[in-house]
Amino acid sequence: MTQLTIILIYLGLLVGLGLLAGRLFRGTREDYLLASHSIGPFLLLMSLFGTTMTAFALVGSTGKSFRVGIGVYGMMASSSGIVHSLCFYLIGVKLWSLGRRYGYTTQVQFFRDRLDSRAIGWLLFPILVGLIIPYLLLGVMASGGVVNVVTHGAFDTAFADYGHGVPPWLASLVICGVVLTYVFTGGMRGTAWANAFQTAVFMILGVVTFVVIANAIGGQDAFLDNLRVATEQVRQHHPEKLTRENITQAQFFSFMLIPLSAGMFPHLFQHWLTARSARSFKLPVVVHPLFIMIVWVPCVLVGVWATSARLDGSLIVPADIANDSAVLGLMVDKLSNPVLSGLLTAGILAAVMSSLDSQFLCLGTMFTEDIMLAGRRDRFSERQSVLLARLFVVAVVIVTYLLSLVAPRRIFDLGIWCFSGFAGLVPLVIAALYWRRLTLAGAVASIVVTAGAWLYFFVQSDFADNPRYLFWGMLPVATICLLSTVSLIAVSLGTRPPRQEVLDRFFPGGESS
Amino acid sequence: MRRVTWVLVLSLIVLHQDFWFWTDARLVLGFLPMGLFYHAVLSIAAAAVWWFVACRAWPDDLDVAPPPGGPQA
Numbered sequence: 001m002t003q004l005t006i007i008l009i010y011l012g013l014l015v016g017l018g019l020l021a022g023r024l025f026r027g028t029r030e031d032y033l034l035a036s037h038s039i040g041p042f043l044l045l046m047s048l049f050g051t052t053m054t055a056f057a058l059v060g061s062t063g064k065s066f067r068v069g070i071g072v073y074g075m076m077a078s079s080s081g082i083v084h085s086l087c088f089y090l091i092g093v094k095l096w097s098l099g100r101r102y103g104y105t106t107q108v109q110f111f112r113d114r115l116d117s118r119a120i121g122w123l124l125f126p127i128l129v130g131l132i133i134p135y136l137l138l139g140v141m142a143s144g145g146v147v148n149v150v151t152h153g154a155f156d157t158a159f160a161d162y163g164h165g166v167p168p169w170l171a172s173l174v175i176c177g178v179v180l181t182y183v184f185t186g187g188m189r190g191t192a193w194a195n196a197f198q199t200a201v202f203m204i205l206g207v208v209t210f211v212v213i214a215n216a217i218g219g220q221d222a223f224l225d226n227l228r229v230a231t232e233q234v235r236q237h238h239p240e241k242l243t244r245e246n247i248t249q250a251q252f253f254s255f256m257l258i259p260l261s262a263g264m265f266p267h268l269f270q271h272w273l274t275a276r277s278a279r280s281f282k283l284p285v286v287v288h289p290l291f292i293m294i295v296w297v298p299c300v301l302v303g304v305w306a307t308s309a310r311l312d313g314s315l316i317v318p319a320d321i322a323n324d325s326a327v328l329g330l331m332v333d334k335l336s337n338p339v340l341s342g343l344l345t346a347g348i349l350a351a352v353m354s355s356l357d358s359q360f361l362c363l364g365t366m367f368t369e370d371i372m373l374a375g376r377r378d379r380f381s382e383r384q385s386v387l388l389a390r391l392f393v394v395a396v397v398i399v400t401y402l403l404s405l406v407a408p409r410r411i412f413d414l415g416i417w418c419f420s421g422f423a424g425l426v427p428l429v430i431a432a433l434y435w436r437r438l439t440l441a442g443a444v445a446s447i448v449v450t451a452g453a454w455l456y457f458f459v460q461s462d463f464a465d466n467p468r469y470l471f472w473g474m475l476p477v478a479t480i481c482l483l484s485t486v487s488l489i490a491v492s493l494g495t496r497p498p499r500q501e502v503l504d505r506f507f508p509g510g511e512s513s
Numbered sequence: 514m515r516r517v518t519w520v521l522v523l524s525l526i527v528l529h530q531d532f533w534f535w536t537d538a539r540l541v542l543g544f545l546p547m548g549l550f551y552h553a554v555l556s557i558a559a560a561a562v563w564w565f566v567a568c569r570a571w572p573d574d575l576d577v578a579p580p581p582g583g584p585q586a
Contacts, residue, residue, distance in 0.1 A: 077556070078555045079529060089563070089566065231540060239538060243548060253530055256526070256529060285566070290560045
């Protein structure tokens with residue numbers, strides 16, 4: 001019951017924050033969707049970091065390190081530190097500038113303008129929505145599962161089918177309701193504030209958990225001694241987890257392409273546009289790799305320690321555990337107290353919700369801007385536009401929640417496939433920003449080839465049922481990115497260049513090649 | 514300065530593929546495996562590179578005043 005109380009207090013704080021942000025709402029469409037471009041460097045840093053880090057940063061990283069070893073940090077964390085900042089610098093700042101100049105709110109608006117075609121929107125829109133929905137479901141289902149596990153036994157008689165804990169469907173419903181409340185009332189400002197708060201929560205609680213677990217495993221007075229004892233146990237029982245002998249170099253390299261997906265996430269695009277100025281990006285670009293290190297190094301160490309840590313002579317985490325995501329929960333449960341367990345759950349929910357809110361708002365924005373208002377903005381007042389956006393956000397939350405009730409648990413395997421799809425579209429956005437010779441036909445070819453290659457590999461991997469599926473020893477994302485780039489360049493060069501008026505609009509003074 | 518930026522970023526990407534520490538089982542400070550320590554340092558190096566870019570190679574011409582009206586398409 002302690003854990004449940006802490007979770008409820010945390011959710012209550014979030015609702016309060018959302019209502020507070022709602023009081024600052026200026027009543028305009030631009031304020032609701034983009035916080036009137038008022039977000040400064042610190043809030044931008046926190047909201048971008050919170051949005052890119054999902055529950056995987058805490059729970060998944062620990063479980064994956066338990067299975068694979070310390071190589072997980074290089075595969076997923078240090079690569080993201082380099083590539084995410086590169087995306088913010090290379091794509092984010094430039095898109096922000098064009099967005100400010102021409103009034104974009106969504107990616108589809110940008111591509112329609114840049115490629116001088118409304119039809120490109122109809123091709124891109126369903127692909128972007130289709131890729132983001134499994135990502136959303138992942139968050140909704142993960143949050144329900146986490147709350148259920150930590151509240152096991154909280155009720156004496158109720159919910160016997162769910163271990164006398166809060167049922168996942170109820171927990172997901174409450175979490176969707178909380179996120180909806182602050183997104184509905186506060187719009188993008190509420191989302192940015194909540195993201196900043198939640199990012200601070202999961203970073204601080206992650207570090208606290210690390211210290212508590214290290215001290216419990218080590219049992220010495222000095223913290224450094226405890227760290228040494230914990231790692232020494234791994235060296236004795238599972239030395240292979242302290243190196244990367246389980247991972248091939250080709251596989252390691254191809255993982256570096258996964259974080260490229262950040263360059264095409266629709267919800268990050270919307271966050272970029274909230275920046276007050278191009279200079280606001282400096283802090284996120286510089287500090288993002290450090291934040292990743294602060295969150296991931298402790299989680300990877302805890303995951304590796306879990307392979308060998310014992311309590312009363314027995315392994316805390318059985319080697320044959322079926323669900324890797326349970327590793328962190330088990331370590332906290334066995335080595336700490338209910339208060340820390342409740343706080344860590346709040347931290348995990350913070351990581352989940354700081355991505356969910358942006359995705360809900362983004363999908364609502366896309367349906368409003370790219371479908372309802374496209375080409376007929378004059379027919380809707382500011383108030384009607386805001387109302388439409390709010391109604392679409394509500395509809396997206398309801399549909400996502402209902403889908404989460406029927407989606408198979410295998411949805412968790414889809415995460416990397418979503419990222420691969422978005423990464424395959426990144427050559428398109430880079431070409432749109434920096435290559436004058438990009439043509440509509442080249443863009444269409446790149447999108448179609450990306451979708452085709454993605455589908456082919458998805459089928460080959462038994463519809464994500466085979467998580468070890470590799471192509472030429474690498475993740476499919478490497479081939480998808482290569483094919484996407486080659487088709488974009490070849491078809492663009494083989495077709496007529498874009499109109500001069502379009503080029504003058506996007507490359508004033510003949511900048512870029 | 515743009516060229517220096519690209520050299521630094523490409524260096525980070527090359528240094529990320531550290532085959533030289535692949536099976537190195539040494540522990541730094543007695544608890545941090547070499548492979549993890551190296552990549553943590555690489556994260557700090559990435560922040561340093563981006564700090565350099567922010568100070569010396571930031572595209573200052575991108576700050577613009579928005580014109581009235583929305584997107585054309």
